[in-house]
Amino acid sequence: MTSSWKLKPHPVLPRGKPLLVCILDGWAEGIEDEFNAIHVAKTPTMDALKATAPERWRLLKAHGSAVGLPSDSDMGNSEVGHNALGAGKIYKQGAGLVDHALSSGKLFQSPSFAYVKEAFSASPNRTLHLIGLLSDGGVHSRFDHLVKLMHGCASHGAKRIRVHVLTDGRDVADGTSFQFVEALEKELAQLAKKGGCDARIASGGGRMNVTMDRYENDWRIVERGWRAHILGDAPHKFSSALEALKVLKEADPSKCNDQYYPPWVIVDKEGQPIGRVGDGDAVITFNFRADRMVMLSKALEYDKFTHFDRTRFPKIRFAGMTQYDTELKLPRHFLVTPPEIQGTSGEWLVRNGVRTFACSETVKFGHVTFYWNGNRSGKFDEKLETYKEIPTDLDIQFNEKPRMKADEIAAAASNAILSHKYDQVRINFPNGDMVGHTGDLKATILACEAVDQGIKVCLGAVDQAGGIFLITCDHGNAEDMVKRDPKTGKPVRDASGKLQPLTSHTLAPVPIAIGGPGLHPGVRFRNDLPAAGLANVAATIINLLGFEAPSDMEPTLIEVRPP
Numbered sequence: 037m038t039s040s041w042k043l044k045p046h047p048v049l050p051r052g053k054p055l056l057v058c059i060l061d062g063w064a065e066g067i068e069d070e071f072n073a074i075h076v077a078k079t080p081t082m083d084a085l086k087a088t089a090p091e092r093w094r095l096l097k098a099h100g101s102a103v104g105l106p107s108d109s110d111m112g113n114s115e116v117g118h119n120a121l122g123a124g125k126i127y128k129q130g131a132g133l134v135d136h137a138l139s140s141g142k143l144f145q146s147p148s149f150a151y152v153k154e155a156f157s158a159s160p161n162r163t164l165h166l167i168g169l170l171s172d173g174g175v176h177s178r179f180d181h182l183v184k185l186m187h188g189c190a191s192h193g194a195k196r197i198r199v200h201v202l203t204d205g206r207d208v209a210d211g212t213s214f215q216f217v218e219a220l221e222k223e224l225a226q227l228a229k230k231g232g233c234d235a236r237i238a239s240g241g242g243r244m245n246v247t248m249d250r251y252e253n254d255w256r257i258v259e260r261g262w263r264a265h266i267l268g269d270a271p272h273k274f275s276s277a278l279e280a281l282k283v284l285k286e287a288d289p290s291k292c293n294d295q296y297y298p299p300w301v302i303v304d305k306e307g308q309p310i311g312r313v314g315d316g317d318a319v320i321t322f323n324f325r326a327d328r329m330v331m332l333s334k335a336l337e338y339d340k341f342t343h344f345d346r347t348r349f350p351k352i353r354f355a356g357m358t359q360y361d362t363e364l365k366l367p368r369h370f371l372v373t374p375p376e377i378q379g380t381s382g383e384w385l386v387r388n389g390v391r392t393f394a395c396s397e398t399v400k401f402g403h404v405t406f407y408w409n410g411n412r413s414g415k416f417d418e419k420l421e422t423y424k425e426i427p428t429d430l431d432i433q434f435n436e437k438p439r440m441k442a443d444e445i446a447a448a449a450s451n452a453i454l455s456h457k458y459d460q461v462r463i464n465f466p467n468g469d470m471v472g473h474t475g476d477l478k479a480t481i482l483a484c485e486a487v488d489q490g491i492k493v494c495l496g497a498v499d500q501a502g503g504i505f506l507i508t509c510d511h512g513n514a515e516d517m518v519k520r521d522p523k524t525g526k527p528v529r530d531a532s533g534k535l536q537p538l539t540s541h542t543l544a545p546v547p548i549a550i551g552g553p554g555l556h557p558g559v560r561f562r563n564d565l566p567a568a569g570l571a572n573v574a575a576t577i578i579n580l581l582g583f584e585a586p587s588d589m590e591p592t593l594i595e596v597r598p599p
C-alpha cells in the first residue's frame with residue numbers, strides 16, 4: 037500500500053467490530069396514511085430503532101442536488117443513491133451531464149458523434165436508429181434529450197431516423213406511454229416537414245419485458261428487444277405505435293401495462309418492418325443510466341457473443357449516450373463522458389485491509405457492488421472481497437411474490453457476520469422498491485414486512501457477534517403508493533373517481549439508524565449537519581470500522597461524546 041492510501045486510525049473508535057451495512061431499497065419517511073406501505077406494514081424492528089435511540093436515528097436527503105441530480109425536483113434513484121453512499125462524494129450525474137452536452141452543443145462536436153455521423157451522412161439510405169426509454173422520469177433517460185438529439189442529428193445530415201421505444205410506467209405513471217408516443221410523433225412529423233427527414237417510430241415494448249434487463253438477470257428480455265429493434269421481428273405487428281399500445285392493451289388489459297407490453301414492430305403496407313437495422317446503419321442508445329443498457333450494448337458491440345442467437349449481426353456504427361461500463365469500456369463510443377468516480381469507500385477500505393462481504397439478489401446485486409464502487413464491475417481485491425448474488429426468480433412480476441429473496445439475503449448476511457471472516461457485511465433488501473414499482477399497495481405492505489423480518493434476523497447476528505449496524509436506504513418508493521396533490525398532499529382521483537397508483541420513486545428523505553453492542557456508547561449523530569444526505573454515509577462507515585475518513589469525503593454523521 038502506498039502511504040497516500042493509508043487511513044489514520046480513529047482516535048476513539050476501535051477496529052475489529054463486524055459492521056453490517058444494510059440498504060433498504062426504496063424506503064423513506066412519508067405521510068403516515070393508508071397509502072404509505074411502510075407505515076401500514078408491521079415493521080417492529082425498524083420502528084424500535086426510531087423510537088428507542090433518537091440520537092442514533094435521523095433522516096438524510098436522497099434526491100436532487102444531494103445526490104448530483106440537476107434539480108431538487110428530481111427524485112432519487114438507485115444509481116445516484118448507491119454512487120453517493122459508496123463514494124462519500126457528490127458527483128454531477130448523467131442527466132445533468134447530458135443537459136450540458138446538449139445545450140452547449142458539445143455533444144455534436146464529440147469524436148463519437150463524428151463516428152456515428154459518418155454512417156448516417158454517408159447516404160440517404162443509411163438509417164440512424166435511436167433506442168431507449170421513452171419517459172421523462174429522469175432516471176434512465178429524458179424525453180427532452182431524445183428530442184434535442186433527433187433534431188441535432190437531422191441538422192447534421194440524418195435523412196432517415198428510426199426510433200425504437202421502450203415504454204416506462206415505472207419512473208412515470210402507468211398509461212403515460214400514450215402521451216409520450218403522441219408527443220414523439222409530433223416531433224417526428226416536424227422533422228419531416230422542416231428537414232425533409234423520414235423519421236418514424238419502428239419498434240417497441242415494455243421496459244421490463246423488452247430490452248432493459250440488468251445484471252444479466254434474464255437475457256430473454258434483451259433477446260426480445262434485439263429481435264424487434266434489430267431484426268424487425270416481433271409477434272405483434274402494427275401500422276403505428278399508438279395502434280400498438282391501444283390494441284395490445286385492449287386485448288389483455290391485465291398484462292399490457294407500460295412496463296410489461298410485449299415486443300411490437302411497425303410494418304409498411306406490404307407487411308415489412310420499417311426499421312430493421314442494416315449493415316452500415318448508425319445506432320445510438322439514448323439512455324444515460326448504465327445498468328439497463330449494459331446487456332444490450334454487449335449484444336450490439338461484441339463480435340463474440342453467446343447469450344442468445346443474434347441471427348444476424350449487422351455491421352453498425354454504435355454509440356451510447358454515455359459509457360455504460362468504464363471498466364469494460366462499453367460501449368467504445370459514447371457521446372457524453374460519464375462521471376469519473378474515484379476514491380470510493382470500497383477502494384479505501386480494501387487498501388487498508390478491510391474484508392468485505394457484499395450481497396443482494398440479482399436485481400439489486402450491482403447496486404451494492406458496481407454502483408457502490410463508483411460504476412466499477414470488478415472487485416478491488418479478490419482476497420479481501422466476497423460478492424454473493426442470490427438469483428432473482430424469473431417469469432413472475434414482483435407483486436406475485438413480495439418476499440422475493442429477503443430470507444435468503446438475511447441468512448447470507450447473518451452467516452457472513454457470524455463467520456467473523458468479514459469486517460463489513462453490505463447488503464441490499466430490494467423489496468420495498470421492486471414491489472413498490474408495481475403500484476400494488478397490498479403486495480408492497482407484505483414486501484416491507486418481509487424486509488423488517490430480514491433486518492431482525494441480521495440484527496440478531498450482529499448482537500451475537502458483538503458487532504455494529506448501520507441501516508439506511510437509497511431513495512423513497514414504498515412509503516408513497518398513490519399520486520398526490522403536490523400542494524395538499526391529498527391523494528388525487530382520475531375522472532372516474534379512481535385513485536392513481538404511484539409506481540415511481542419519491543423525493544422523500546430516508547432514515548438512517550446505527551447501533552449494536554459493538555458501538556462505542558458515546559457515539560451519536562451530530563446535530564450540526566441538518567442538510568446531510570447519502571454522501572455523508574461513507575465517512576460514517578469508515579469511522580465505524582475504526583478509521584478516520586479521507587478529507588475529500590462529505591463529513592461523517594457521527595461524533596463521540598463521553599458516555
Ligand SMILES: O=C(O)[C@H](O)COP(=O)(O)O
Pocket residue numbers: 061062112113114115175176206207328469
Ligand atoms: O430501473 C429501475 O428499476 C427504475 O427505473 C429505477 O429503480 P432503481 O433506481 O431503484 O433501480
Ligand SMILES: [Mn+2]
Pocket residue numbers: 061062113114115117469510511
Ligand atoms: Mn433503489
Ligand SMILES: [Mn+2]
Pocket residue numbers: 062114469470473513541
Ligand atoms: Mn426503483
